[in-house]
Structure formats: structure tokens, C-alpha cells
Amino acid sequence: MKKIVVIHTGGTISMHVHDKSGAVVPGDSNPLTAEIGKLMEYADIREIEAFNYPSPHMTPKEMLKLKQIIDQHSSEGHVEGFVITHGTDTLEETAYFLDLTVKSKVPIILTGAMRSSNEIGADGVYNLLSAVRVAISDNAIGKGVLVVMNDEIHTAQNVTKTSTSNVSTFQSPQYGPIGLISKTAIHFHHSPNTRESFEVTDVSPKVALLKIYAGMDADLLMHVAQAGYHGVVLEGLGQGNVPPAIVPAIQQLLNQDIPVVLVSRCYNGIAQPVYGYEGGGKMLEDMGVLFAHGLSGQKARIKLLIALSDPRWSLCLNEIFEY
Structure with a gap:
């Protein structure tokens, strides 16, 4: 089985609806960690809790930290892919930052959720499983950082959040997804033509x-x-x-x-x-x-x-x- 590192950063995918207030809030523990058994059916999973932040709290400093985590694990061991769980509000920015700065060709997949873990129709675990399935696909190698949500695969450069609450919020206007996820297979129907790469150790410019x-x-x-x-x-x-x-x-x-x-x-x-x-x-x-x-x-x-x-x-x- 392929070795996949799952990096948790917080967001709705790891939150729950508070029983009394009805507000969506972070909990004392990440509910996704209880789903490790489902993930292990597809890959050899190692989980890392990098942050537990709502996505509006993410800054380029945290994005740089994620790049450093990926670089460290890429150099230390035989890692064949990364999956990052992330809040959806700034997910596209983190994805594009990593796409521009991580040199590794192994699949790097970002995913999230539009419904928190204890809501009816919660989409977090399904999206996480889909992201792991894409991460272990040989066809995902060398395609840059990808975003997997709602059975679709998008490039970091083109994807954007288009709806405040719909589960199909992530779209690539004008370009569309580069792949689809079915119950039995991962389907890529086209690939990015080029990819840029930058060295970065400082994110202080305003x-x-x-x-x-x-x-x-x-x-x-x-x-x-x-x-x-x-x-x-x-x-x-x-x-x-x-x-x-x-x-x-x-x-x-x-x-x-x-x-x-x-x-x-x-x-x-x-x-x-x-x-x-x-x-x-x-x-x-x-x-x-x-x-x-x-x-x-x-x-x-x-x-x-x-x-x-x-x-x-x-x-x-x-x-x-x-x-």
C-alpha cells in the first residue's frame, strides 16, 4: 500500500455544530482522526495535526509551514503522497501557494467540507476518502497541487470557491475540473501543460x-x-x-x-x-x-x-x- 501523509489544519471539516448555540465551532479533538480505519483501507496513513484553525485564520506563515512539513517528510522517508484537510474560505490560496513552492512531483491534495462533522449530509469524511484515493493514483503524479471536493479534481491555479454554502462550491470557471471521481476509479481527462516553481523562505512582503x-x-x-x-x-x-x-x-x-x-x-x-x-x-x-x-x-x-x-x-x- 502507498504511504500517504494526511495533514490536518482545521476548518469546517474538523468542526461540529454546538448543541445549544447552533454555531459551528472547533472541538477539543478532531473528529477526522476517528476515521483512520476507513483511510487505512486505501493506504498506509500517517496523520499530522499541523494546526486547528478556521480558514480565515490562515496566513502565508502557515502556508509556508505546510510547505516545510511536506519538504521534511519528502526528504526523510518514502512518502508517495500528501492529503491536507483545510477550511474552504482560504483553501484555494493555500493550494496555489504550495503549487508554486513545493518541488516534489508526488500528489498533494487539498480537501475540505461545507458541512461540519455532525450535520446531516456531512461531506467531510467522503471528501477526505476521495482525496486519499486521488493521492494514491499514479495518474495524479506530476500534476501539481490538486483540490478534491464533491467528486471533482481541480488544479490549484484555476479552482475557486463560488458558493457560500453549496457542497459543489469549488469550481474552475472557464476551465472546468481536470478529473472526476467515481465509485470505482479516478478519471483524469486532461493535465496542466506547465508548472512554475519558486524558492521561498520568507513571506514577510506586504x-x-x-x-x-x-x-x-x-x-x-x-x-x-x-x-x-x-x-x-x-x-x-x-x-x-x-x-x-x-x-x-x-x-x-x-x-x-x-x-x-x-x-x-x-x-x-x-x-x-x-x-x-x-x-x-x-x-x-x-x-x-x-x-x-x-x-x-x-x-x-x-x-x-x-x-x-x-x-x-x-x-x-x-x-x-x-x-
């Missing part, structure tokens, strides 16, 4: 993420320029445009050598420098704004943070975001 909206003023961006941020990601309008009122603030950021990365706030399509009017994408590109093709705002922020953590990468941001 990177802001702002959504652009109609009539937006420059004051928020001016504050970013004064507050010690090292980079900014803007979720622009349409193909990558902004109101003209904030163009001077963007120019000030660039003058202070604070990189500005532009994505689209749309789910589908990519940001690209098309429009030549004031605040249009072509004008912004000519100013020095970088376009992140096909990334969401939260993923572009993770990528910029990693790039800024190493002077070697920060000198070639154009190439990094053209990838």
Missing part, C-alpha cells in the same frame, strides 16, 4: 488586494503608497481597466517602485491591455502595470508575495506574470 469599482477615488491607493506595502494587486474592470481618477495614484505607486499587478474582477476571460483611453489597459501597461493572465486577485496576490520575497524574482516580474 501585498494589498483592492477591487476596482465604478467611481472609485484615489484615497485607498494613496494610503497603500504611504503604509509600507511592497506590492499591489488590482481587480480591474472588464479586460483590465480602471476609473481615470485613480490613475495618478497608480503612477505614484510605480514611481515608488511598488509593483502594481492587474487582474480582471470577472470570473471568465483574462486581463489584457486592449483599451487605449485614460484608465484603459493599454495605457496602464505603458505606465508599467503588470497583467496577470487568467489569475484571480487572491491568486495573483499570493504569486506577487512569493516573487517579492526573493530579490532574484522581484527583478523579473514581467516574465513571471506573463507565464
Whole structure:
């Protein structure tokens, strides 16, 4: 049987509904650890309790710690895959961080739950079993970090949470899942073409993420320029445009050598420098704004943070975001 390390980090998948208050809360123990017998039917499982955090409490520091745990176990023993249980609110960011920074080709699968452990229709144990099944699949090797939820397999780069409560919340807009899970098999129907890799030991750079909206003023961006941020990601309008009122603030950021990365706030399509009017994408590109093709705002922020953590990468941001 393949040797799989299951790393628990907390989240709804390890929580329960409190009998009196009705609130979903963490417990004194992780209910998933009681399911080890079911997992051992598929693989030789080692469990690690890395954290017990609700996913809004996750930060890049915890993401880096997960990378270090994976690297340590990859180097110390014959580990053939990793499964990480995680809260769904920030799961996609942790997945993408690991996808960019872990060099190992063994399957790394993130999963979670939309219903806590003692709710009717709880999906945590089923998703965990599905994740283990994908982790032991030879076809999962070399495909980067994957997210398994609700019988679907998604890449870390494309997946996003699309519903606040539906069990099918994780989708890959425009691209779709790369595989499906049935009762008897793991079906991959396509694979990522390429994969990036970055060295990272420091996650201290401050990177802001702002959504652009109609009539937006420059004051928020001016504050970013004064507050010690090292980079900014803007979720622009349409193909990558902004109101003209904030163009001077963007120019000030660039003058202070604070990189500005532009994505689209749309789910589908990519940001690209098309429009030549004031605040249009072509004008912004000519100013020095970088376009992140096909990334969401939260993923572009993770990528910029990693790039800024190493002077070697920060000198070639154009190439990094053209990838």
C-alpha cells in the first residue's frame, strides 16, 4: 500500500455544530482522526495535526509551514503522497501557494467540507476518502497541487470557491475540473501543460488586494503608497481597466517602485491591455502595470508575495506574470 501523509489544519471539516448555540465551532479533538480505519483501507496513513484553525485564520506563515512539513517528510522517508484537510474560505490560496513552492512531483491534495462533522449530509469524511484515493493514483503524479471536493479534481491555479454554502462550491470557471471521481476509479481527462516553481523562505512582503469599482477615488491607493506595502494587486474592470481618477495614484505607486499587478474582477476571460483611453489597459501597461493572465486577485496576490520575497524574482516580474 502507498504511504500517504494526511495533514490536518482545521476548518469546517474538523468542526461540529454546538448543541445549544447552533454555531459551528472547533472541538477539543478532531473528529477526522476517528476515521483512520476507513483511510487505512486505501493506504498506509500517517496523520499530522499541523494546526486547528478556521480558514480565515490562515496566513502565508502557515502556508509556508505546510510547505516545510511536506519538504521534511519528502526528504526523510518514502512518502508517495500528501492529503491536507483545510477550511474552504482560504483553501484555494493555500493550494496555489504550495503549487508554486513545493518541488516534489508526488500528489498533494487539498480537501475540505461545507458541512461540519455532525450535520446531516456531512461531506467531510467522503471528501477526505476521495482525496486519499486521488493521492494514491499514479495518474495524479506530476500534476501539481490538486483540490478534491464533491467528486471533482481541480488544479490549484484555476479552482475557486463560488458558493457560500453549496457542497459543489469549488469550481474552475472557464476551465472546468481536470478529473472526476467515481465509485470505482479516478478519471483524469486532461493535465496542466506547465508548472512554475519558486524558492521561498520568507513571506514577510506586504501585498494589498483592492477591487476596482465604478467611481472609485484615489484615497485607498494613496494610503497603500504611504503604509509600507511592497506590492499591489488590482481587480480591474472588464479586460483590465480602471476609473481615470485613480490613475495618478497608480503612477505614484510605480514611481515608488511598488509593483502594481492587474487582474480582471470577472470570473471568465483574462486581463489584457486592449483599451487605449485614460484608465484603459493599454495605457496602464505603458505606465508599467503588470497583467496577470487568467489569475484571480487572491491568486495573483499570493504569486506577487512569493516573487517579492526573493530579490532574484522581484527583478523579473514581467516574465513571471506573463507565464
